[in-house]
Amino acid sequence: MNFQSPQSQVVLSGHGLVKHYGPVVGLAGVDVAVRSGEALAVMGPSGNGKTTLLHVLAGILTPDQGEVWLGGERVDQLNDAGRTVLRRRRLGFVFQDNQLLAELPADENVALPLMVDGMSRREAVGRARTTLAQVGLAAEAGRRPGELSGGQAQRVAIARALVGEPQVVFADEPTGALDAATGSQVIDLLVGAATHRGAAVVVVTHDNAVAARCHRTLHIVDGRVGAPAATGAAWTGVQQ
Ligand SMILES: Nc1ncnc2c1ncn2[C@@H]1O[C@H](COP(=O)(O)OP(=O)(O)OP(=O)(O)O)[C@@H](O)[C@H]1O
Numbered sequence: 001m002n003f004q005s006p007q008s009q010v011v012l013s014g015h016g017l018v019k020h021y022g023p024v025v026g027l028a029g030v031d032v033a034v035r036s037g038e039a040l041a042v043m044g045p046s047g048n049g050k051t052t053l054l055h056v057l058a059g060i061l062t063p064d065q066g067e068v069w070l071g072g073e074r075v076d077q078l079n080d081a082g083r084t085v086l087r088r089r090r091l092g093f094v095f096q097d098n099q100l101l102a103e104l105p106a107d108e109n110v111a112l113p114l115m116v117d118g119m120s121r122r123e124a125v126g127r128a129r130t131t132l133a134q135v136g137l138a139a140e141a142g143r144r145p146g147e148l149s150g151g152q153a154q155r156v157a158i159a160r161a162l163v164g165e166p167q168v169v170f171a172d173e174p175t176g177a178l179d180a181a182t183g184s185q186v187i188d189l190l191v192g193a194a195t196h197r198g199a200a201v202v203v204v205t206h207d208n209a210v211a212a213r214c215h216r217t218l219h220i221v222d223g224r225v226g227a228p229a230a231t232g233a234a235w236t237g238v239q240q
Helices: 050-057 080-090 106-116 121-134 150-162 180-196 208-212
Strands: 010-021 024-035 039-043 065-070 091-095 168-172 200-204 216-221
Touching: 010 050, 010 200, 024 050, 024 065, 024 200, 039 050, 039 180, 039 208, 050 168, 050 200, 080 091, 091 150, 106 121, 106 150, 121 150, 150 168, 150 180, 168 180, 180 200, 180 208
Parallel strands: 039 200, 039 216, 091 168, 168 200
Antiparallel strands: 010 024, 010 065
């Protein structure tokens, strides 16, 4: 997939990111930058720091050292409340297990983050239905998660991530629970719908097919930007 917008602004960046869990190294000094409309895959061996990087960039964890910038604002120094508001208003999240609330229909699941942020139920549900239609689920808006297929449920999760018009969507193994064909549809939808809106996407994945749908891949090895496991030669840190 080509990403042909070198003039796009860097919307999210991390500089010299270090994170330890006690004696365990999560990140050992990572630099990363993502532009608006760009999808970045984060790959690497298990336990080498991918999820830690995602959580630090998303303000879920604070780094021990380094800086995180989102749209010109330094965010790693915000307090817990500030980072919570930031995540709710400016970021979207998609997880492997969709994390939808089982007792709510799809439209209310998607509307929930807007209502938590103070929007009226009527307006939030209206926006949720519009977003569900954009991910091809207009007819499923009234169904509960248990009445949806795995791929449909993940599309609802994508709608929930997009409904607040985030600057960056973070996804941790978004296709990990799906078969290959459904996973391809879901990642195409996620990357297409998010980047079409000008959002950046950061996807942690073990799946080469998912990375192939992104514009660029960052390999994390031992908490650092490293070479992909199979090809170590002439590595420059960033794969175009
Ligand atoms: N909350 C925590 N407390 C202690 N150690 C942790 C914690 N979270 C992660 N770690 C450790 O930090 C290192 C990096 O973990 P991380 O989850 O970032 O790796 P990962 O590359 O995402 O792994 P996977 O592909 O298996 O999900 C690992 O050694 C892990 O055991």
